[in-house]
Amino acid sequence: MTAFYETYPRFLVSVDCIIFGFAEGKLKLLIQERPYEPEKGMLSLIGGFVKNDESVDTAAQRVLTQFTGLKDLYMRQLRAFGEVERDKGERVISVAYYALINVGDYNSNQSDSHGAYWTEINELPELCFDHNQMVKEALKELQKSVFEKEICNNLLPEFFTLSKLQTLHEAILGLPVDKRNFRRSILDRNYIIKTDKIDKTSSRRGASLYKFKD
Amino acid sequence: MTAFYETYPRFLVSVDCIIFGFAEGKLKLLIQERPYEPEKGMLSLIGGFVKNDESVDTAAQRVLTQFTGLKDLYMRQLRAFGEVERDKGERVISVAYYALINVGDYNSNQSDSHGAYWTEINELPELCFDHNQMVKEALKELQKSVFEKEICNNLLPEFFTLSKLQTLHEAILGLPVDKRNFRRSILDRNYIIKTDKIDKTSSRRGASLYKFKD
């Protein structure tokens, strides 16, 4: 403990998680009703406070596990939000993270979720504080990195068709994508491979299942 | 003040500023000797602690002004650094910002600087804590955005030659750049314009001075 530091104020630090999922061909966001004042009952991102013995990243992972029942979710830090009045209760500095979840894994662990539920990203209700702004910025980051291996890999199940992957890209970008160009582009990147499995659930003909390498 | 929040710990929150400048054809970084324990005398980024009545962004601006004498420096948040042991003194969560400075403006305000000085980015000494990591990440962001109007605009004086601008790009990217391609590319972007001024200081022939639009 260093005397010099003593003269400075201390702050509550929270983590807020923008949890993206992909289901029914749409990009989804996991939200909840705020369980405590202020703005109790208002919709909010999944969040919590940083504890003494954990890094901010670890706090985000802990919160993610608490709310989804899943460990080691893929996440990236967005940035810190530090306006004085951002939290209506008292001064809280928040570090926002976005996380990606395979909704299939989530559904089998739902019981652990603290009343959280999925909303469509395009029909996002008003959230408390600056949470809508966080979502907006996180979505922009997601769009920038849609072709990075880790992104779609963590939103899809192990095996998926090219059509599913294309639909996911379209859901993230909010734009239609050309089928032939998309297939060429994704295969050229060389991080997914065709398996010998066939998915017959979404067409009579059946579609090859692919998976991410490694 | 909400009772619920009371149960959570509070943290010192600092801002650390990666201050880039451009002089003698090189990209520079403003650093200082740490004026207090722990690691007093070790080299460090320019930083300070967030106060109660200011946002984290405002804290960064305050620190920038304290150390450079300049107001409203252009800055962007990098991200929060929140490892438990990152500060050897006690737990401090830091929000890193990178800022851009026209070294000409700085030199006329030097008197205000608290013993800070410029180092070349390529000859960066070891800094305390995780500051080298912060610089590395900030430089990567700077490289990504080198063609955004605000970047070079804030590192150069009002009037500059295309050669100076090219040298700045090269200094940021750490790579040589093709002269003809560079000139076409920058002029096509349409955010700089030729003035009728001529700079005769760096060649016998003289070079046209340009400036950023608006």
Added chain:
DNA sequence: TCAAAAGTGTTAAGTTTACACCCATGA
């Protein structure tokens, strides 16, 4: 007159976009 930096175009390679039809299957 010459050294030193300023200024200037073209071609090839690579990337991105636009676009339409046949295939396999189960109902």
Added chain:
DNA sequence: TCATGGGTGTAAACTTAACACTTTTGA
């Protein structure tokens, strides 16, 4: 047999990269 989603190639437009010589002028 037909409706449905799966699968496939090519040409044009655009962008990026490679590359060398002439101009101006002060010392």
